[in-house]
Amino acid sequence: MLTLKAFLTLVLGVMIILTPISCKNSTELATPVAPERVLADSKLIGEFQASQLRGRFTGALAPVQLLVRYGIKVYRIEYNTTNTDGKPIKASGALLVPNTDGAMPLISAQHGTIASDAEAPSYYNSGSEIYTFGTLFAAQGYIVAAPDYIGYGVSKDLPHTYEHREGLATASLDMLRASREFLADQQIKWDSRLFITGYSEGGYASMSLQKKIEEETGEEFNLVASSLGAGAYDKTATMRYLVSNRTTTNSDYNRLYTWVLLTYDRIYGLNRPASYYFKEPYASRVAESGRNANIGVSLNDAFTDAFKKAAAEETDQAFVEAVADNDVYDWKPRTPTRLYHGTADNLVFYFNSQNAYDAMQKRGATNVKLYPIRNATHATGLIEFILGTYTFFTNPSNL
Numbered sequence: 001m002l003t004l005k006a007f008l009t010l011v012l013g014v015m016i017i018l019t020p021i022s023c024k025n026s027t028e029l030a031t032p033v034a035p036e037r038v039l040a041d042s043k044l045i046g047e048f049q050a051s052q053l054r055g056r057f058t059g060a061l062a063p064v065q066l067l068v069r070y071g072i073k074v075y076r077i078e079y080n081t082t083n084t085d086g087k088p089i090k091a092s093g094a095l096l097v098p099n100t101d102g103a104m105p106l107i108s109a110q111h112g113t114i115a116s117d118a119e120a121p122s123y124y125n126s127g128s129e130i131y132t133f134g135t136l137f138a139a140q141g142y143i144v145a146a147p148d149y150i151g152y153g154v155s156k157d158l159p160h161t162y163e164h165r166e167g168l169a170t171a172s173l174d175m176l177r178a179s180r181e182f183l184a185d186q187q188i189k190w191d192s193r194l195f196i197t198g199y200s201e202g203g204y205a206s207m208s209l210q211k212k213i214e215e216e217t218g219e220e221f222n223l224v225a226s227s228l229g230a231g232a233y234d235k236t237a238t239m240r241y242l243v244s245n246r247t248t249t250n251s252d253y254n255r256l257y258t259w260v261l262l263t264y265d266r267i268y269g270l271n272r273p274a275s276y277y278f279k280e281p282y283a284s285r286v287a288e289s290g291r292n293a294n295i296g297v298s299l300n301d302a303f304t305d306a307f308k309k310a311a312a313e314e315t316d317q318a319f320v321e322a323v324a325d326n327d328v329y330d331w332k333p334r335t336p337t338r339l340y341h342g343t344a345d346n347l348v349f350y351f352n353s354q355n356a357y358d359a360m361q362k363r364g365a366t367n368v369k370l371y372p373i374r375n376a377t378h379a380t381g382l383i384e385f386i387l388g389t390y391t392f393f394t395n396p397s398n399l
Contacts (some may be wrong), residue, residue, distance in 0.1 A: 038174050039181040040090055041078040045124050047099075048072055053139050056132075068139040070098040076122045077145075078154050079178030084167045084267050092153035093175045094121035094130050094146045095182060096138035103191035105224070106143045107393070108176055109134050110168070110198030110205035113256060114152070121146035122153040129202075133386055142393075143183070143190060147175035149205070162263045162291075163201060163232060165326040169208035176221070195393050196226040199340075199385055200348060200378065203231025207328045207356075214334050225396035226333070229340040229385035230378055232348045233329035234355045236320075241349060243308045246298040253347050254299050259291035268322035277307050329356035332363035336399050338392055339368065340385040342376030369399050 053072070054065040075095045083089045098104060111121060111129045121130040130146045138144045149171050151160025161167025176194070183190050196213075198206035210226045232238050241247070242257060265272055274286040278295075282302040285293035295302050310316035329352065337360075341353035350372070357370040371388060373381040392398070 037181060038079045038081065039077070039178040039185075040080055042095075042182055043076045045074040045076050045094070045122075048074070050139065053135060056135075064136065067136055070100050070139055070141060072099060072135065072138045073097045074124050075182070076124075076153075077175065077178050077182060079174055081150075081171050081174040083150060083158065084161055084164060089150070089155055089158065091150055091155050091171050091174065092120075092122045092148045093178075094124055094134075094144075094148075095179050096130070096134060096144040096146070097183075097188055098138050098141050098143065100141060101189070102141075103189040104141055104143050105193035105195060106145060106176075106179070106190055107137055107195045107197060108172060108206070108209065109137070109144050109146045110172055110196075110202035110209065111146060111149075112198070112200035112202045113162075117152050117156045120148040120152035120156075122148050137390075142195070143179075143188070145175055145179040147172045159263070159266065161267070163204060163235075163260045163326065164263055164267055165204075165208045165328055167267070168201075168205035169212040172205055172209040173212055173217070192222045193224045194221050195224055195396075196335075197228070197389050197393075198231070199229035199382060200231065203228040203348075204233060204328070205231075207231055207233055210333060210335060210337070211328055211331055215331075223335045225393060226335050226337040227340070227385075227389040227392050228337065229389075230342065230345055230348050230381055231352060233327070233352045235323050235326045237351060237355055238349060239311060239323045241351075242299050243303060243311045244300065246300060248346055249297055251294050251296045254295040254302075255291055255293070256347070257299055258286060258293060258295065262286075262291055264319075264322045264326070268318070268325075270318055270322065275304075277304065278302050279304050330359040330363075332360060332365045333368055335367070336396050337365075337368045338371055338388060338399065340371045340373060340381065340388055342373045342378060342381030344375050345378045345381065347378040367399060 049071040050068050053068045057064040076092060077095050078090055078092045080088060081091045118125055119128045121128065124131055134144050134146055149160060150167055151158050196206045196210050206228050213221055213223055261277060275283040278286050279302060282295050300308060311319060314320045339353045339357055341350050343350050353370060357368060360368045373384050
């Protein structure tokens with residue numbers, strides 16, 4: 001596992017030499033026309049000079065200042081999209097544009113799980129992913145599009161589509177289309193190249209987005225590379241593992257698993273009472289507090305025996321099909337793709353990336369590579385993922 005010092009040293013060595021403009025896969029394409037216009041509104045949040053951006057990184061992070069090449073403008077984008085029930089809604093996100101006249105590539109950056117609406121990209125608050133690592137990409141010369149997802153930003157009054165394949169992919173895809181329209185309106189030069197990245201929920205959202213782009217949008221986008229970290233791509237295997245094995249007693253982790261379960265129960269119209277899934281006292285806690293319920297035991301000790309049996313033996317067909325509908329591990333990507341995952345991740349289990357890699361190899365996807373981060377947990381694997389993404393995007397041919 002890389003230390004912070006080693007990370008910064010490697011990033012500086014690579015990024016000062018390699019910039020987005022030197023990418024070997026640069027291709028000039030005519031701007032494609034979206035199926036219909038989706039951009040609804042835009043607002044300049046702020047403009048930040050390079051010196052201001054450098055000032056964000058002090059102390060141990062001071063070497064990061066050398067990565068800042070450009071100032072940036074940050075916009076809040078609102079756009080039309082479709083919710084999981086098929087109804088049209090408005091969603092939002094942040095668009096970061098470097099202050100340079102040259103043609104720039106675009107990164108679609110999907111964020112990981114957030115605890116509050118205030119952390120959504122379109123607010124551009126300090127401490128958020130887009131404010132830190134997203135800004136570093138933009139300061140290097142990438143346009144960065146960061147969707148809030150349904151349930152945050154302008155759509156905050158709606159339930160978040162947590163770990164739901166179609167909900168995350170649709171909101172992210174329409175954010176890209178809205179960003180493209182905004183760039184054209186403002187005559188900002190995009191060189192047509194698109195990169196995709198995300199970690200944790202962002203990794204899953206990015207895989208879902210990549211699959212949707214490759215399978216449903218034809219030649220609409222020039223997708224060059226995808227870098228994905230610690231996503232729960234194999235929902236079926238994850239569900240089976242959780243019902244059949246002792247896992248963490250960390251209540252924060254269990255809240256996330258519960259959130260996924262309740263999201264699928266709602267979106268797929270299962271409408272089961274909490275007592276179907278959980279024993280007491282956990283059923284009452286979930287009924288009262290939903291995804292915020294405190295469950296401080298291994299989750300399979302909190303589930304009812306009837307639910308565990310039905311899930312493991314697949315006799316609850318509606319639930320099993322709902323879970324399987326969110327699998328995104330078994331397909332053949334056309335785009336060069338890196339999968340990063342900590343081998344000691346006890347939140348999003350490492351087998352998610354291993355299963356995806358194995359399934360994709362069986363389908364002949366030789367452009368997919370797995371990067372195990374040895375002994376890294378979900379939290380400690382993040383730095384090496386970021387480093388790998390930086391270097392990969394500067395030279396996508398080096399898979």
